[in-house]
Amino acid sequence: MTTIIDVARLAGVSKTTVSRVINNYPHISPDKKNQVLQAMEQLGFTPNPSARRLRGQLATTIAVVVPKIVNPFFSYLVDAIEQVGYRSGYQTLICQTNEDKEKELSYLNLLRTKQADGIIMTSIENDWAQIEPYTEFGPIVLCNEYINKPDVPMIRVDQYQGTYIGVKHLIERGHRKIAYCTGGLFTEFGKDKDRNRGYQKALEEAGIPVNPAWILVDKHTIGDGKQVMQLLMEMKDRPTAVFAGSDEIAGGLMMAAKRAGLRIPDDLAIIGFDDQPIAEVLDPGLTTIRQPIARMGKKAGEILLAMLNEPSQGPAVYELPVELIIREST
């Protein structure tokens, strides 16, 4: 491993001068500067980031916390963030929590130990009170998560609005028996609370009461969708439409429904969420709520970089619009 000292020796200067060249200090004689640059080239020297980090505040790494990278929503988010970061010379550390609280905290420690200069959290497992203290060690940006009393920037889409227009669309298609899948619980304060509100509001406006039997909680995957369809088939009073909560769940639903002989959307209408690639390729094409994933990631990355460069940035909430994409499943 060649160090700054090797370069200094070869160039015949002190290591201080070498350091200055590396960091583009203004007042260096062109001669020495050239000698140093040549020596660096010749030795194939690269500064040791561990040493730089230990010494001062070198910023080269951002961390992105996601629950599951195999969820396309998050892989697209990471993709967008990584691109923004790379363009500014940052490396991206991917942190998968698998929805494990402890794992999440262990990743937050990256901030304290200066392994990461800033963190983008795309999901939150612990209470905010657990996480908030870490903001002392570096900027944290929330992307796709929503906290009531935010002292950090947040980039989000209006989940309430997205769900509302989705359910309303079903109602306008004539449906009154609308099932609802959520990745969280159907509570007023927990995960997906905004979506829950949107669902209830849309029903309420149409004078439709909520049927608890048609509320399916903790659903995420294609497999979950298939399983939900089984449940629905066994009901004596079956819904005529399903708000699936994600395109994956919708895919599972659709698959099981067709296998059971149901015609879509005639016997059962299905609406997804996200507008992932899969939505387009399903048959019939999936009506869904498009989330501007790439824009969210880009924005989150840009905000974090801005905070790293000018720590004075105040918290702000950026709300990006959702869009109803009508295809053939409704």
Added chain:
Amino acid sequence: MTTIIDVARLAGVSKTTVSRVINNYPHISPDKKNQVLQAMEQLGFTPNPSARRLRGQLATTIAVVVPKIVNPFFSYLVDAIEQVGYRSGYQTLICQTNEDKEKELSYLNLLRTKQADGIIMTSIENDWAQIEPYTEFGPIVLCNEYINKPDVPMIRVDQYQGTYIGVKHLIERGHRKIAYCTGGLFTEFGKDKDRNRGYQKALEEAGIPVNPAWILVDKHTIGDGKQVMQLLMEMKDRPTAVFAGSDEIAGGLMMAAKRAGLRIPDDLAIIGFDDQPIAEVLDPGLTTIRQPIARMGKKAGEILLAMLNEPSQGPAVYELPVELIIREST
């Protein structure tokens, strides 16, 4: 930032003792050990990895190089690797090359600067001659890539075999006009060369000549699949089956084919590659070649960790079996 010294002060011992507790040295009096542990707990102390790295050879980070994380094949691979790593206390750095040679090299530099202790490459953009020198700085494992003269471990599936059985399956279904999509080029040495060989071998055995018009190169996405279908529709001599090269391409193909009024598999048979979740949810269900992605990732992770712990590990090639999954599209 709380350091080892803070802990030492609070526990009333020297920092050496604290260090020894952290690193599980054998000969420490239980009293002091407890005091130290308590102090660490109380202060919420976490060792600074930059310092540890700088000091000695601490291994805590592995890097995974992928072309595109939004490709489910790679996100599942990363997922598996991350889990193996985390279980052994390693962090996973995701490096997305976007198929950019320079970017790939910049990520390899992580190894030289000890930012990463080892690297798993799931794709290779540069010539191996460019990459090989970096093995000097730390272990490199190839996962899903194949080099002829390997001096590093490789985990792979037999792409030749996978393609061969896929195409043979189509032939057994009575097809003789079989189109072929590849993510690389249709050359003897480049990317996907093994697949190309498998395709040619299967045709050859059946006495079917290769029709260059039906060879589609550089295809990856659902959009590519749709585009390919357009091309096929415009041909006066149309193939009756397509080897798609990936489940995404197959999805695009299927979608466009159905839209054009073709029945699958009667008018056009389609076979994918990977057996991703999407394969199951397509209508009709997609016949495909299953790659043991999770097992590949797990194995790659384990090998890399083994090399980090016992640098004496010799290079070896692990070949995992592929499997033909027959659904309704063929």
Added chain:
DNA sequence: TTGTACGCGTTATCAT
């Protein structure tokens, strides 16, 4: 069993 002192590679401070 425990502690002192040095060095890992870099940058900031203070001289010159």
Added chain:
DNA sequence: ATGATAACGCGTACAA
């Protein structure tokens, strides 16, 4: 404009 030196947090040879 340039250089000597301390300091970042940690691990370890050496001493006690």
